[in-house]
Amino acid sequence: MSGAPETAPPAVRCRIGGLGLLGPGLSGWAASEPVLAGAAPWQEAAPVVPPPALLAPAERRRASLVVRLALAAAGEAAAASGLAPGMLDTLFASSNGDGAVVGAILDALATPGGDVSPTLFHNSVHNAAAGYWGIGAGSMRPSVSLGCHDDTFPLGLLQAATQVAAWGRPVLFCAYDAPLTPPLEACRPTAVPFAAAMLLLPEAQSGARATLALRHRPAAPATEARPRSALRAALEEANPAARALPLLEALAARQPAHLAWALLDGMGLEAELAPC
Amino acid sequence: MTLHPFFPPVTLSALTAVSAMGVGLAATRAALQARRSGLAPAAPEDGLPGTWIGRVAGLDTVMLPAPLARFTCRNNRLAELALQSDGFAEAVQAACERHGAERIGVVLGTSTSGIAETEATYRRRAAGETALPADFDFAGTHDLFSLARYVRARLGLRGPALTLSTACTSGARSFLEGAALLRTGQCDAVVVGGVDTVCRMTLQGFNALALLAQGPTRPCAADRGGISIGEAGSFALLQRVKDAPDAPLALLGAGASSDGHHMSSPHPEGLGAVAAMRAALDSAGLAPEQIDYVNLHGTGTRANDAMEDRAVSHLFGAAVPCSSTKGWSGHTLGASGALEAAIAAICVEAGLVPGCLGVETPDPEFRADIATANRQAPVRRVLSNSFGFGGSNCSLIIGHA
Numbered sequence: 001m002s003g004a005p006e007t008a009p010p011a012v013r014c015r016i017g018g019l020g021l022l023g024p025g026l027s028g029w030a031a032s033e034p035v036l037a038g039a040a041p042w043q044e045a046a047p048v049v050p051p052p053a054l055l056a057p058a059e060r061r062r063a064s065l066v067v068r069l070a071l072a073a074a075g076e077a078a079a080a081s082g083l084a085p086g087m088l089d090t091l092f093a094s095s096n097g098d099g100a101v102v103g104a105i106l107d108a109l110a111t112p113g114g115d116v117s118p119t120l121f122h123n124s125v126h127n128a129a130a131g132y133w134g135i136g137a138g139s140m141r142p143s144v145s146l147g148c149h150d151d152t153f154p155l156g157l158l159q160a161a162t163q164v165a166a167w168g169r170p171v172l173f174c175a176y177d178a179p180l181t182p183p184l185e186a187c188r189p190t191a192v193p194f195a196a197a198m199l200l201l202p203e204a205q206s207g208a209r210a211t212l213a214l215r216h217r218p219a220a221p222a223t224e225a226r227p228r229s230a231l232r233a234a235l236e237e238a239n240p241a242a243r244a245l246p247l248l249e250a251l252a253a254r255q256p257a258h259l260a261w262a263l264l265d266g267m268g269l270e271a272e273l274a275p276c
Numbered sequence: 277m278t279l280h281p282f283f284p285p286v287t288l289s290a291l292t293a294v295s296a297m298g299v300g301l302a303a304t305r306a307a308l309q310a311r312r313s314g315l316a317p318a319a320p321e322d323g324l325p326g327t328w329i330g331r332v333a334g335l336d337t338v339m340l341p342a343p344l345a346r347f348t349c350r351n352n353r354l355a356e357l358a359l360q361s362d363g364f365a366e367a368v369q370a371a372c373e374r375h376g377a378e379r380i381g382v383v384l385g386t387s388t389s390g391i392a393e394t395e396a397t398y399r400r401r402a403a404g405e406t407a408l409p410a411d412f413d414f415a416g417t418h419d420l421f422s423l424a425r426y427v428r429a430r431l432g433l434r435g436p437a438l439t440l441s442t443a444c445t446s447g448a449r450s451f452l453e454g455a456a457l458l459r460t461g462q463c464d465a466v467v468v469g470g471v472d473t474v475c476r477m478t479l480q481g482f483n484a485l486a487l488l489a490q491g492p493t494r495p496c497a498a499d500r501g502g503i504s505i506g507e508a509g510s511f512a513l514l515q516r517v518k519d520a521p522d523a524p525l526a527l528l529g530a531g532a533s534s535d536g537h538h539m540s541s542p543h544p545e546g547l548g549a550v551a552a553m554r555a556a557l558d559s560a561g562l563a564p565e566q567i568d569y570v571n572l573h574g575t576g577t578r579a580n581d582a583m584e585d586r587a588v589s590h591l592f593g594a595a596v597p598c599s600s601t602k603g604w605s606g607h608t609l610g611a612s613g614a615l616e617a618a619i620a621a622i623c624v625e626a627g628l629v630p631g632c633l634g635v636e637t638p639d640p641e642f643r644a645d646i647a648t649a650n651r652q653a654p655v656r657r658v659l660s661n662s663f664g665f666g667g668s669n670c671s672l673i674i675g676h677a
Contacts, residue, residue, distance in 0.1 A: 009378070009462070010460070010461040010462065012460050012462055062539075086536070095419075095421075097420075097441070102391075102477075105477055105481070106391075106394060106395065106398055106477070107398075108480075109395055109398070109476045109477060109480060110395070110398040110399055110401075115480075115484060116477070116480040116481050116483075116484045117484065118481075118484040118485045118486075118540075121477075121480075121481030121482075121484055121485060122481075122485070122539045122540035122665050123539065124477070124481070125387065125441070125442075125443040125664070125665045125666055126387070126420065126441035126442070126443070127441065127442045127443055127664070127665070127666040127668055128539070128665075128666060130442070130534070130666055130668070131534075131539050131665065131666025131667050131668070132539070134534035134535065134536035134537075134666070134667050135536055135537065135538070135539070135667070137536065138536050139534055139536045140533050140534050140535070140536050140547065140548055140551050141533070141534060142452075142531075142532035142533055142534065142555075143442070143532075143534050143668065144440055144442055144449055144453065144532075145440065145441055145442050145666075146420075146438050146439060146440050146441065147419070147420035147421060147439055147441055148420070148421045148424070148437075148438060148439060149415055149419050149420075149421040149425075151421070152421075155436065155437075155438055158436060159436075159438055159453060159456075162453075162456045162457055162460050162462065163453075163456055165456075165459075165460045166455075166456035166459040166460050167456070182406060182407075183406050183407050183408045184394075184408070184414070184418075186407060186408065187408060187412060187414035187418075188414050188415075188419075216435065216436040216462065217378075218377070218378035218434035218435070264421075264425065265425060265428070265429060265437075267434070267436075
């Protein structure tokens with residue numbers, strides 16, 4: 001046990017601006033807001049992942065499903081913010097990265113004489129989506145990519161908010177994941193594609209939708225008393241990025257909310273959300 | 277000390293590095309001073325005749341503590357060896373006792389985590405079997421988060437832990453993200469750094485891109501022929517200056533940028549590299565002439581080194597000596613920024629500008645002052661570059677606190 005005095009941990013604070021979303025039965029934030037607010041029923045339907053409008057045809061052809069998924073959500077959130085996409089710092093969070101590409105390389109390596117495709121190799125980096133975003137948005141702004149298994153959404157949100165609070169600049173945060181291919185899929189089940197993006201803004205910035213205060217805790221939070229929505233029950237364990245859903249539902253409801261995520265190894269993340 | 281409102285310096289309260297150059301800072305420093313490379317010819321089973329690799333010897337015998345055995349893979353063995361070196365784990369323990377385990381974060385970079393374990397698991401399947409054996413622990417080894425989880429658990433920490441993966445800038449970028457955790461008051465100390473280990477995916481991937489050198493890599497040589505892959509684990513403990521007033525070294529500034537140009541080729545004029553270096557200088561409130569040595573990304577590829585020379589000479593002219601230390605370590609990918617931060621610290625403490633290994637005269641097209649022999653000189657501040665696939669760039673400035 002540490003000898004340090006017990007003090008309340010400081011919260012990291014930011015605001016939430018434009019939003020983006022793509023998942024089963026959730027075709028964009030604007031179309032999904034009534035569903036997330038509970039005002040319209042959720043109907044499961046495979047998401048249609050559009051070709052990235054930002055990219056030139058050559059890059060558009062090279063961009064995989066995962067990259068297109070991430071860019072669709074990130075693009076929607078940036079467009080809704082009214083800020084130039086090329087001027088935004090970005091944080092891309094994904095547990096699996098491009099698991100289909102990594103799987104194809106592993107298959108090739110396990111085949112005698114199997115050659116690794118150079119295009120597959122450069123698309124295998126975890127920051128591939130960030131790279132295509134930078135090319136498409138013409139951005140030279142800093143970008144970071146992280147992968148934290150089941151905690152990828154809550155920890156990505158925490159670090160994106162940390163960047164906003166530390167450096168006083170907006171950060172476009174995008175969490176995304178797509179199913180792996182066999183045989184890796186059996187080791188890391190991811191049933192559906194899902195991506196959520198949000199523009200996080202410094203506290204003083206106007207035009208935001210809500211304020212957010214986050215605290216990392218060295219303990220798992222208490223279990224939720226309220227039953228989950230049908231949407232959450234269906235998707236939350238089906239994709240690590242779908243752990244965004246409690247926050248997205250609270251944003252759609254435009255009500256103050258206390259949110260908590262249980263994290264791996266007995267940690268937790270708590271959030272206070274308040275509409276602006 | 278440089279005090280700047282944008283980036284208050286953070287101390288490097290503890291530091292360690294393990295690579296083919298040696299285990300620990302003293303061995304790394306001795307290799308630099310003796311101009312002794314850690315690179316060796318690839319093993320026959322690598323299937324890459326003529327290429328050289330910077331492997332860390334003896335990793336297979338490094339054991340993880342029994343309660344954390346599920347994290348066993350080459351990458352975490354290398355992390356463990358680095359934690360045991362230079363009194364690093366003990367220094368973190370002291371910070372833990374002072375601040376509390378929940379006040380210390382972990383932000384680490386890797387490009388491939390434990391994927392060598394996955395490769396071996398694919399190979400040990402029975403003929404005709406596609407499913408992976410049930411004992412394969414995806415989350416404990418293959419997953420990127422395995423690295424940060426292992427290090428946090430091994431050090432008994434309870435603060436936030438993250439694994440970053442921005443290709444070859446991962447290790448450098450961890451310093452910037454760790455500094456953000458300190459600046460927002462969420463942590464009183466952060467373990468940052470990077471660990472990457474040699475795997476077939478990396479070797480065959482760079483081979484497919486025709487970027488591997490025949491013979492040891494010779495960054496900045498006119499006839500340079502590409503990369504030698506290496507592996508490294510390197511950590512730093514970042515703290516606020518007020519919490520570690522006696523620490524001799526500090527991260528004085530850091531900057532990042534994106535090329536927004538191409539997935540695997542750098543911007544030919546190095547615009548992204550210039551932006552990252554300029555951001556690092558601005559964050560530290562430093563002018564280019566206040567830098568005494570630039571540790572180049574210097575991978576030894578034709579494109580990287582030419583681009584980097586243009587970018588560096590654009591900012592520094594020929595006034596600041598530059599070199600790449602990848603002739604010693606190989607390109608340690610997601611660990612390279614962290615390893616080279618440790619090398620930068622050694623250069624400050626030793627007053628050393630290490631000249632590129634195996635290079636008699638630098639590329640005559642280059643305009644920067646490329647050191648090809650070791651120089652003894654006062655080195656107060658080092659700027660260290662890292663660039664990666666996806667157009668990711670990060671520059672760190674390390675100097676006296």
